[in-house]
Amino acid sequence: MVEWTDQERKIIAGIFANLDYNDIGPKALRRCLIVYPWTQRHFSSYGSINTPEAIQSNQKIADHGIKVLHGLDRAVKNMDNIKAAYTELSILHSEKLHVDPDNFKCLSDCLTIVIAAKLKDAFTADMQATFQKFLAVVVSALGTQYH
């Protein structure tokens, strides 16, 4: 089981309590699709996504970004058993969506970079360390049901 200090729990709760999902979600997903273009493989049914401009203006991508970001909520609510909380989503990503788990890291890195831009001076090294630890735990949990 993952150990969290009180400080780490406070940091994660704070980030998510003040998060503008409708802004950050789309930004993180769009950045992932532009910076790591191979991740576009899962979005061929979303319409035009073959240029950065098309990705930036695609409403389906924006909506999906919000959905994916809310996917982190269950980790925030279940810090002491993130692995179990993601069993269902892990099966979904493995057996239905067929997402390479390495792609979760691509999205995590982009989310970190978007949050760094948003929080500015508040995004200290310790905050980054806690946030990346949190994302790494979620990424690991999402990978548990891949066989």
Added chain:
Amino acid sequence: MTSLTDKDKATVKALWAKISKSADVIGADALARMFAVYPQTKTYFSHWPDMSPGSGPVKAHGKKVMGGVADAVACIDDLTGGLQAKSELHAFKLRVDPANFKTLSHCINVVISNMFPKDFTPEVHVAFDKFLASVSLALSDKYR
């Protein structure tokens, strides 16, 4: 990975022109973040008296690392040739595991995004990330 297009190079040079005045601060912050987020990277610096953020060694080394990035921007048309001496240094003397180049690159990206949010758009991010990946590859060239 992929080679840098003319557009990538122009984007990198334009970004560098905007951020280079802050290179020392970027370097120090990137290193401090790397040590905090990826503690295994501290193993290369056990000889430092002080590894804390803002300390003398971290600031000096951050400046040195970004000096290397500046050199890479200057030899962007031939990174392997231009960075040969640095590759030999990292391969034979420092023996840094090349996986760490990716780790530091990510931290540099986070700092640039944090300090220059309007400039570090997704399009600029992908070009700069490609550049850092190419620099990492050039730095790994002499390893084996």
